Amino acid sequence: MSPGGDGRTPVSPRPGGHFLGEGEEKMSNLRDAVGLCLPYGKADSQYETEFEPATGTVWGYFNPRHGVPCYSLGLLKDILEHDQRLVANGGKVEVDGALSQVNYYVTASRTPGIFNVGGDLALFSMLIKAGDRAALAQYARLCIDNIYPRTRAFFSPTLTKIVLVQGDALGGGFECVLASDVIVAEESAQMGLPEILFNLFPGMGACSLLARRIGMRAAEELILSGKIHTAAELHKMGIVDVVATDGQGETAVRNWIAKNAKRRNGIQAVHRARQFIHPVTREELDGIVGLWVDAALRLGERDLKMMGRLVRAQMRRLESRQAAGGGGNVVELPLAEPLAAVGIQLPIAALV
Numbered sequence: 001m002s003p004g005g006d007g008r009t010p011v012s013p014r015p016g017g018h019f020l021g022e023g024e025e026k027m028s029n030l031r032d033a034v035g036l037c038l039p040y041g042k043a044d045s046q047y048e049t050e051f052e053p054a055t056g057t058v059w060g061y062f063n064p065r066h067g068v069p070c071y072s073l074g075l076l077k078d079i080l081e082h083d084q085r086l087v088a089n090g091g092k093v094e095v096d097g098a099l100s101q102v103n104y105y106v107t108a109s110r111t112p113g114i115f116n117v118g119g120d121l122a123l124f125s126m127l128i129k130a131g132d133r134a135a136l137a138q139y140a141r142l143c144i145d146n147i148y149p150r151t152r153a154f155f156s157p158t159l160t161k162i163v164l165v166q167g168d169a170l171g172g173g174f175e176c177v178l179a180s181d182v183i184v185a186e187e188s189a190q191m192g193l194p195e196i197l198f199n200l201f202p203g204m205g206a207c208s209l210l211a212r213r214i215g216m217r218a219a220e221e222l223i224l225s226g227k228i229h230t231a232a233e234l235h236k237m238g239i240v241d242v243v244a245t246d247g248q249g250e251t252a253v254r255n256w257i258a259k260n261a262k263r264r265n266g267i268q269a270v271h272r273a274r275q276f277i278h279p280v281t282r283e284e285l286d287g288i289v290g291l292w293v294d295a296a297l298r299l300g301e302r303d304l305k306m307m308g309r310l311v312r313a314q315m316r317r318l319e320s321r322q323a324a325g326g327g328g329n330v331v332e333l334p335l336a337e338p339l340a341a342v343g344i345q346l347p348i349a350a351l352v
Helices: 073-088 121-130 133-151 172-178 194-198 206-214 216-225 231-236 249-259 261-277 282-297 301-323 336-341
Strands: 013-018 034-036 038-040 047-052 057-062 092-095 098-101 104-109 114-116 160-165 168-170 182-186 190-192 228-230 242-244
Touching: 038 092, 047 073, 047 092, 057 073, 073 092, 073 133, 104 114, 104 249, 114 172, 121 133, 121 282, 121 301, 133 172, 133 282, 160 172, 160 249, 160 261, 168 172, 172 190, 172 206, 182 231, 182 249, 190 231, 194 216, 194 301, 206 216, 206 282, 228 231, 231 242, 242 249, 249 261
Parallel strands: 057 104, 104 160, 114 168, 160 182, 168 190, 182 242
Antiparallel strands: 013 034, 038 047, 047 057, 092 098, 190 228
16 A cells, blocks of 8 residues: 555655665655655546655656547546646645645656647547537637646646656647646657648647747747657757656656755746746637637548548557557657658658
């Protein structure tokens, strides 16, 4: 039984964690152990959450049950349920029956090599073919219900949002990345917005968030290129903050937290100041997602066929990783290969 008392796997220090005072007197309070994470929340959720008491850090992991690791309705609802409780509790989470203040909120993924590949394209295709505007708009609003509180640090003035990308972050997955204060990506991570490939655009935050990071012109160029970028390329563009060695992402996150602990208050104030200087409003996000729904319903048969090809490419990439055991040291299919196999040629020069 874990210290969280929910029957999940017993907790232990994560990579980069250690027991303070190691080799000295045995600690009387294990909650002071850096890297010791306590599971909390629903055990059957597709969004697994743990709390690290030593630093006040929430670790939230996408853990979809079946199929492509995308933003399915089930995953979106599980994330929203957790985050609404965080907001309702004033930036605190309930662990072991007590409320604990959250200083950092790290978002990551349990799927080896994939952070999140974005919207549920199979669902999109079905709703578009059926002309079901109401259902498509409902899905879109659910995405905004998720991302808007994230852009506002869940309405907590002392919470820093960190994202850890270990693999592919495409479309909506990249939008989640962009909604964070600090972006940590492992060297093999790949991120981009491929929606233009099927004649659409990313409507759940990318336009707003990219424009505020790199300017409107550069944001539009990135969106309209459809390019998939490496972590190093995005770091050079000023999007990724920290590039970590593969397999060392969690360590890099903990190192960033430790390095900046003494100036946490100042850093958080600067992050909140961004919202005053370049505010992202709910009205803006709702307006753009309305444009997205309109554009999606105008897609033709050729566009929907391309969307279907991308779904098959995503499945092929996932299957290749699973067949290889999902380890960090295996040779995997570059993203371009499964796409090319179903007739999609990405406008990119090279991929690892």
